[in-house]
Amino acid sequence: MADQKDKADKRRHRLFKYLRKEVLPTAFCPGCGCGIVLNCYAHAVDELQMDPNDLISVTGIGCSSWIPSPYFMGDTLHTTHGRPIPFATGAKVTRPDKTLVVIAGDGDLIGIGGNHLIHAARRNIDIKVFMVNNLIYGMTGGQLAPTTPAGVPTSTSPYGNVEHPFEIAELVAAAGASYVARWTTFHVFPLMESMQKALTRKGFAFIEIRSQCPISYGRRIGKRTGTEALQEYKETAVRAQEAAEMTPEELAGKIVVGRLAERDKSEFTANLRQLNDEIRKKDAGRRPEDWSIS
Numbered sequence: 001m002a003d004q005k006d007k008a009d010k011r012r013h014r015l016f017k018y019l020r021k022e023v024l025p026t027a028f029c030p031g032c033g034c035g036i037v038l039n040c041y042a043h044a045v046d047e048l049q050m051d052p053n054d055l056i057s058v059t060g061i062g063c064s065s066w067i068p069s070p071y072f073m074g075d076t077l078h079t080t081h082g083r084p085i086p087f088a089t090g091a092k093v094t095r096p097d098k099t100l101v102v103i104a105g106d107g108d109l110i111g112i113g114g115n116h117l118i119h120a121a122r123r124n125i126d127i128k129v130f131m132v133n134n135l136i137y138g139m140t141g142g143q144l145a146p147t148t149p150a151g152v153p154t155s156t157s158p159y160g161n162v163e164h165p166f167e168i169a170e171l172v173a174a175a176g177a178s179y180v181a182r183w184t185t186f187h188v189f190p191l192m193e194s195m196q197k198a199l200t201r202k203g204f205a206f207i208e209i210r211s212q213c214p215i216s217y218g219r220r221i222g223k224r225t226g227t228e229a230l231q232e233y234k235e236t237a238v239r240a241q242e243a244a245e246m247t248p249e250e251l252a253g254k255i256v257v258g259r260l261a262e263r264d265k266s267e268f269t270a271n272l273r274q275l276n277d278e279i280r281k282k283d284a285g286r287r288p289e290d291w292s293i294s
Ligand SMILES: Cc1ncc(C[n+]2csc(CCOP(=O)(O)OP(=O)(O)O)c2C)c(N)n1
Pocket: 061, 062, 063, 064, 065, 081, 104, 105, 106, 107, 108, 109, 132, 134, 136, 137, 138, 139, 140, 145
C-alpha cells in the first residue's frame, strides 16, 4: 500500500513539472473534460521525454483554451478567438525547430476559425491541433456551435437547433491533413497514444476530442454530470474499422473513434524554406534594377 502511494506520489510529482502551480487548482467547472485533456497532454509529453522548452503551445479563447494557457508549463501563445492556427503557422515558419501544438475548442477552431483550420490541413503545415469538442460555446454560456447536434436547445436556439452539425474530423481529413483521429475523454490511453503519434509525426495532425461540458451543454440534454457523459462515450463509441462495415442507420447516434486518416505529403514550411533558399541562391549578386518576374 505504502509502495503504491509512493509510486503515485512520484508520478504526480513528475507530472507537476508540466503544470503552472501558481494558477492551480484549475478554474474548470466540476465534471468538465478539460482536466482530462490536460492530463493526457502532460502524460504524452512526459512519455515521449520531450523537453517542454521545445514545445510552443498555442491557443485562442474559450474554456478549453485554458488547457495550454495558463495551465501548461512551457512557452505558450494565448491569442485571439479563432486565430491560434495563424499564430502557430507564423511561429512554425520562423522556428521550424519547435513543435507547435494548438489546443482549443470547437467554437474557436471550426466556428470563427474554420477557414484557418481547413486551409492549414490543405497546406499540411507541421502543427498539431488537439480540438476539444464539447458541442457548444462553453465559456460564454452555451450558445449554438457548428458542432451542436440537430434538435438540441441552446441559449441561442431555445426551441432546438435546426442546423446540421459538421463532422469535423472527417472534414479535416478530406481537406488533406496528414494525420487525423477522433477520441473522447473516456478513451484516455488511446487519446494519449494518439497525441504522441501526432507530436512525433511530420505534417498537419488533428485530433478531435469529444469532451463533456456538464454546465453549458449537459444540463440542456439531461446529463448534468461528467460521469454521465463518460458513460455515453463508453456506450456509443465505435472503432473506425468496425464503423467501415456499418450502415449509416447503424451508425446513427454513434461516435466513430480511432485513426481516420494517415498519409504522407510534403510539408508547407519545408517547401517554403526550400523555395526561399533556391531563389536566394539564384538571385545572389543581382541588383534591384535587374529584378523582373520573368
Ligand atoms: C472575436 C470574438 N468573438 C467572440 C468572442 C466571445 N467568445 C469567447 S469564448 C467563445 C466561444 C468559446 O467556445 P469554444 O471555442 O468551443 O470553447 P469552450 O469554451 O467551449 O471550451 C466566444 C464566442 C471573443 N472573445 N472574441
